[in-house]
Amino acid sequence: MTAAPAFHWLGADQLLPALPAGLADWLFDTGSLTRRLTALSAGRFAVTPLAEGWQSLRDDECAALGVAPGSEGWVREVYLLGGEQPWVFARSVAARAALEGFAPVLAELGRRPLGELLFSDPAFERGALQATRYPPAWLPAAVRREGLWGRRSCFHRENLAVLVAEVFLPELWQYQGIDPDAL
Numbered sequence: 168m169t170a171a172p173a174f175h176w177l178g179a180d181q182l183l184p185a186l187p188a189g190l191a192d193w194l195f196d197t198g199s200l201t202r203r204l205t206a207l208s209a210g211r212f213a214v215t216p217l218a219e220g221w222q223s224l225r226d227d228e229c230a231a232l233g234v235a236p237g238s239e240g241w242v243r244e245v246y247l248l249g250g251e252q253p254w255v256f257a258r259s260v261a262a263r264a265a266l267e268g269f270a271p272v273l274a275e276l277g278r279r280p281l282g283e284l285l286f287s288d289p290a291f292e293r294g295a296l297q298a299t300r301y302p303p304a305w306l307p308a309a310v311r312r313e314g315l316w317g318r319r320s321c322f323h324r325e326n327l328a329v330l331v332a333e334v335f336l337p338e339l340w341q342y343q344g345i346d347p348d349a350l
């Protein structure tokens with residue numbers, strides 16, 4: 168288990184005054200990221216699954232899900248691509264205790280976006296978005312670098328909670344003509 172680096176997930180009220188508008192617009196957009204990336208890429212959107220399965224969840228994930236540290240859960244890590252370029256690294260987790268019957272649904276997703284599930288079922292409610300500069304140790308080696316902005320939120324349906332974290336990669340900013348080092 169990687170030791171938790173000194174970082175904090177912060178809410179819009181704590182971050183918005185200091186963020187460049189272009190960044191805040193992405194970090195705290197409450198709509199479907201899948202739909203937004205599909206539009207931005209003119210339909211050239213895809214999901215590349217990286218890892219899926221049962222793992223021990225990180226301390227910050229356990230705290231957000233309200234389960235004991237070291238609890239096991241279902242983990243899905245993917246790249247969201249625009250025009251064949253990885254634009255977002257996403258890690259979605261759900262605690263085993265709450266996954267009765269839902270784990271097989273997650274396991275069957277494959278290259279279908281999780282968002283299609285979460286935004287098509289009105290029973291899912293999205294909690295508050297938080298953001299942070301994402302600890303590089305928690306990124307896949309291929310995209311690991313300091314200072315990448317990430318966000319997370321929890322989708323709730325009855326006793327199920329799915330914590331979705333999304334890290335915006337430099338290629339997404341560059342595609343929009345934004346210097347990633349200026350964020």
Ligand SMILES: C=C(O[C@@H]1C=C(C(=O)O)C=C[C@H]1O)C(=O)O
Pocket residue numbers: 198199200201202214243244245247257258259279280281282283285331332333
């Ligand atoms: C929650 C959404 O689903 C997206 C799709 C994901 C996946 O397929 O694993 C993960 C994170 C999200 O960016 C969304 O579209 O907003």
